[in-house]
Amino acid sequence: MPNALIPGILKNDTGSISKAITRIENNIHVPDSFFHDLHNHSASSIRIGITGPPGAGKSTLTNELIEICLLNKKSVGVIAVDPTSPFSGGALLGDRVRMNKYLWDDRVFIRSMGNHGDLGGLARRAQEVGDVLAASGKDYILYETVGVGQGEYDVAKTADITVVVLVPESGDEIQLMKAGLIEIADLFVINKSDREGANRLATLLKNILHNFSAHGKIEPPVYNTVATQGKGIVELFLGIKEHLNLMDTKGMLDLRRLSRYRNRVSDLIREQLEDEFWTPEKRTFLNSATQTLDSIKSAPIIMAQLLLGQSINES
Numbered sequence: 354m355p356n357a358l359i360p361g362i363l364k365n366d367t368g369s370i371s372k373a374i375t376r377i378e379n380n381i382h383v384p385d386s387f388f389h390d391l392h393n394h395s396a397s398s399i400r401i402g403i404t405g406p407p408g409a410g411k412s413t414l415t416n417e418l419i420e421i422c423l424l425n426k427k428s429v430g431v432i433a434v435d436p437t438s439p440f441s442g443g444a445l446l447g448d449r450v451r452m453n454k455y456l457w458d459d460r461v462f463i464r465s466m467g468n469h470g471d472l473g474g475l476a477r478r479a480q481e482v483g484d485v486l487a488a489s490g491k492d493y494i495l496y497e498t499v500g501v502g503q504g505e506y507d508v509a510k511t512a513d514i515t516v517v518v519l520v521p522e523s524g525d526e527i528q529l530m531k532a533g534l535i536e537i538a539d540l541f542v543i544n545k546s547d548r549e550g551a552n553r554l555a556t557l558l559k560n561i562l563h564n565f566s567a568h569g570k571i572e573p574p575v576y577n578t579v580a581t582q583g584k585g586i587v588e589l590f591l592g593i594k595e596h597l598n599l600m601d602t603k604g605m606l607d608l609r610r611l612s613r614y615r616n617r618v619s620d621l622i623r624e625q626l627e628d629e630f631w632t633p634e635k636r637t638f639l640n641s642a643t644q645t646l647d648s649i650k651s652a653p654i655i656m657a658q659l660l661l662g663q664s665i666n667e668s
């Protein structure tokens with residue numbers, strides 16, 4: 354029973370944390386009472402989302418942030434979510450090295466999560482893993498995610514504050530995605546600022562940010578970093594803390610946490626309703642009605658109404 358792991362989790366016992374997370378990751382039944390018991394202990398961690406395109410330097414930055422947290426006597430949990438990876442249950446290839454580094458250090462817990470085939474489920478599991486790490490007393494929880502399509506919005510839903518990592522070559526991307534990026538970003542980082550174009554991009558970005566007023570959000574500051582040389586990391590860390598303070602004073606942090614809670618509830622309801630809805634009979638009905646393209650006689654909406662209605666025998 355995972356509930357037996359709770360005392361260990363609350364004492365920051367790595368073995369208990371690890372076992373609980375493995376159950377969550379593999380969708381081994383975790384009773385609702387487990388999350389109920391964790392809930393009252395998961396409130397005080399700060400959850401930071403770090404997102405951006407593959408190769409932008411998110412992992413390198415995350416490693417630097419771990420170090421600076423430790424220097425500030427703070428503990429850290431890292432959840433590296435890669436929706437493009439089918440792997441799970443420990444390490445994605447590039448993350449193994451850093452995980453080994455902290456193997457015997459209970460101030461740091463790192464876990465990589467891949468995609469088991471359902472993106473929505475991945476976001477839910479990542480939040481639940483965050484709850485376990487929060488209950489273990491980690492001061493900061495860093496969510497590292499690849500920003501691909503919906504993925505980045507999912508991190509934003511998960512985190513108290515979201516850092517979007519770009520590189521000097523990302524100029525065009527910004528033009529294309531500015532609305533979406535600006536909506537989710539609380540802070541921007543232009544990493545690889547040892548390369549040409551970093552200052553130009555910073556100026557461009559600041560201009561865009563200044564002219565784009567996202568409702569209920571503070572204008573995101575822009576930081577330049579060279580993660581591989583540890584440059585700009587202290588400034589970024591202080592910037593994150595300052596931004597959190599500002600959000601807190603303006604009541605925005607509470608609002609965000611409230612909306613995170615509401616989103617989680619509605620995601621769970623959607624998942625549960627779908628699970629209940631798709632009986633084997635309904636799946637068979639849909640499959641046999643769609644054997645070939647020629648055999649399909651009704652519009653998708655009609656098919657959906659048929660399935661939603663009572664016209665199919667339930668067993």
Ligand SMILES: Nc1nc2c(ncn2[C@@H]2O[C@H](COP(=O)(O)OP(=O)(O)O)[C@@H](O)[C@H]2O)c(=O)[nH]1
Nearest residue numbers: 407408409410411412413544545546579580581
């Ligand atoms: N030149 C340069 N390379 C960097 C910098 N930060 C990371 N890299 C390199 O970029 C590559 C991708 O970094 P990684 O952290 O794995 O990116 P991720 O996919 O976003 O997690 C690695 O080879 C890093 O060594 C930087 O500031 N400057």
Ligand SMILES: [Mg+2]
Nearest residue numbers: 411412447497
């Ligand atoms: Mg990475």
